[in-house]
Amino acid sequence: MKFISIALFIGLSILFACAFQEQVPESSQIVNGTLGEKLNEKLTPFVEKILADHDCKSSVAIGITKGDEIIYAKAFGYANLAKKEPATLNTKYHMSSISKTFVASAIVKLQEQGKLNIDDRIIDHLPYFKLKSPEYKDITIKQLLTHSSGLPQHLGLDEWKKPSYDEEALERYVKKASDYELEFDPGAQFSYSDVGFNTLGDIISKASGMTFENYVEEHILKPSGMEGATFLKPEYLPEHWAAPYIIGTTTQEWKYYPYNRMYAPSNALSASVLDMCNWGMINLNHGTLKNLKVLDSASYDLLFNPWFDTPWNEKIGFSWFLQHYEGMKTILHTGADIGFESQLIMYPEEDISIAVMANRAYSRTARIANASMEIIKDLEVKSYNVSARFPFAKSYEENGLEAAKIEWKKLFKDTTDIYYANEWEMNIIGHGLIFTGEYEKALEIFNFNIECFPKSGNVYDSYGDALLAKGDTLMAITYFRKAMEVDSTFTEPISKLENLGQ
Numbered sequence: 001m002k003f004i005s006i007a008l009f010i011g012l013s014i015l016f017a018c019a020f021q022e023q024v025p026e027s028s029q030i031v032n033g034t035l036g037e038k039l040n041e042k043l044t045p046f047v048e049k050i051l052a053d054h055d056c057k058s059s060v061a062i063g064i065t066k067g068d069e070i071i072y073a074k075a076f077g078y079a080n081l082a083k084k085e086p087a088t089l090n091t092k093y094h095m096s097s098i099s100k101t102f103v104a105s106a107i108v109k110l111q112e113q114g115k116l117n118i119d120d121r122i123i124d125h126l127p128y129f130k131l132k133s134p135e136y137k138d139i140t141i142k143q144l145l146t147h148s149s150g151l152p153q154h155l156g157l158d159e160w161k162k163p164s165y166d167e168e169a170l171e172r173y174v175k176k177a178s179d180y181e182l183e184f185d186p187g188a189q190f191s192y193s194d195v196g197f198n199t200l201g202d203i204i205s206k207a208s209g210m211t212f213e214n215y216v217e218e219h220i221l222k223p224s225g226m227e228g229a230t231f232l233k234p235e236y237l238p239e240h241w242a243a244p245y246i247i248g249t250t251t252q253e254w255k256y257y258p259y260n261r262m263y264a265p266s267n268a269l270s271a272s273v274l275d276m277c278n279w280g281m282i283n284l285n286h287g288t289l290k291n292l293k294v295l296d297s298a299s300y301d302l303l304f305n306p307w308f309d310t311p312w313n314e315k316i317g318f319s320w321f322l323q324h325y326e327g328m329k330t331i332l333h334t335g336a337d338i339g340f341e342s343q344l345i346m347y348p349e350e351d352i353s354i355a356v357m358a359n360r361a362y363s364r365t366a367r368i369a370n371a372s373m374e375i376i377k378d379l380e381v382k383s384y385n386v387s388a389r390f391p392f393a394k395s396y397e398e399n400g401l402e403a404a405k406i407e408w409k410k411l412f413k414d415t416t417d418i419y420y421a422n423e424w425e426m427n428i429i430g431h432g433l434i435f436t437g438e439y440e441k442a443l444e445i446f447n448f449n450i451e452c453f454p455k456s457g458n459v460y461d462s463y464g465d466a467l468l469a470k471g472d473t474l475m476a477i478t479y480f481r482k483a484m485e486v487d488s489t490f491t492e493p494i495s496k497l498e499n500l501g502q
Contacts, residue, residue, distance in 0.1 A: 043062070053384075055247065062074055075088050075091060091272060095340075096337045099269035101333050105220050105295060148191075150183050170261065174202045194266040244339020245360040246338065386418060408426075426448070464482075
């Protein structure tokens with residue numbers, strides 16, 4: 001199956017009266033002022049309904065700031081279903097790619113300190129960095145910060161199941177790039193790259209003489225008042241950290257966690273909604289918040305400058321996406337990994353930041369974030385559609401596959417636009433079941449998808465994925481080949497077959 005990464009994500013929030021983050025009582029929420037009351041009246045029931053519609057038994061946390069105050073913050077659902085542990089404003093979430101905004105600030109901080117320049121080349125700081133393409137020698141720090149370096153998005157590693165925790169992990173990761181080629185000449189175009197930001201993490205370490213995590217903690221997190229946030233994770237899940245959940249036909253905890261110290265710069269930040277509110281406020285105020293200071297104000301001319309065009313006709317600064325919503329300027333980043341999704345959206349002209357985080361994918365954090373601003377600005381709150389896989393999954397668990405098929409076909413013909421049904425939604429169910437080790441269920445679901453969409457190469461490819469995960473390599477090869485026979489333009493099985501020696 002071809003996964004489509006959606007990058008629309010934020011984080012959440014609280015106010016600081018001193019340089020230390022106050023821990024809010026576990027049972028509390030924040031509702032402050034007229035705007036806070038309006039959000040509590042309108043946003044709270046909206047969130048409760050959207051979570052119910054999407055069978056979200058895990059959690060979502062929201063934080064909204066205006067000026068130097070948190071006007072609304074609330075956590076919904078469970079941080080840990082097995083322990084029946086409710087999410088609170090202090091629960092830490094995996095922030096995924098929002099982590100990149102902290103990397104960008106750390107690079108700019110090092111430039112303030114005279115330890116590097118954004119026009120430096122990678123090889124000026126990492127002499128062991130190399131790729132097969134000779135142009136790698138020309139890649140600059142600025143190009144890494146704007147995703148215009150030509151580096152691939154990933155290095156093809158699947159390391160969640162065997163993570164590294166040692167201090168040498170980042171350098172090992174960077175050295176693995178020697179097996180790869182550039183996708184285009186440095187500076188020629190935009191292409192999102194986790195590899196680039198992990199490389200920046202190693203540059204931060206070498207330029208500062210500290211580990212990446214220690215430098216960011218001492219020079220970015222603590223000065224921002226984010227005392228509880230961290231880029232490190234022990235081998236166990238700490239107390240008050242949200243557990244990651246996957247939804248197939250039911251919501252289940254993923255037995256791994258999306259952490260590997262090799263990838264820490266691009267995605268490993270763990271933070272609470274209170275932490276992320278502080279991050280929103282201090283960025284909107286260009287580096288200061290009350291008696292806190294993280295960067296010089298002039299550094300935000302670099303961070304928020306529209307350096308490069310994106311394929312969707314907006315701009316990118318240093319890690320931050322510079323976009324618009326309902327005619328309003330936004331500065332944002334999003335995040336998504338197995339078991340988590342997040343959003344952080346800042347509205348500089350309104351002096352508002354909105355953070356939303358969840359410990360299950362498909363929790364509609366982007367719609368929640370946008371609805372928050374619609375309510376604040378007295379705009380009509382946009383309706384949303386619901387994937388037919390949610391009622392399908394409910395029917396499957398309660399009444400079996402045949403009843404679920406009837407439900408799916410009914411919703412597929414639905415003309416009210418409340419539900420949407422397509423092969424990709426069915427695939428999401430099946431791949432969720434692969435992640436949770438329920439291979440027979442996955443094969444049932446994928447087989448039904450083949451019945452519904454027999455001319456799609458994608459559905460045969462997904463059936464092959466389930467067979468391969470189950471250990472039936474020969475039949476998996478058969479279905480990968482079938483996928484390309486059905487659709488000669490569908491090329492995803494090629495690399496899978498090559499990996500299997502075909």
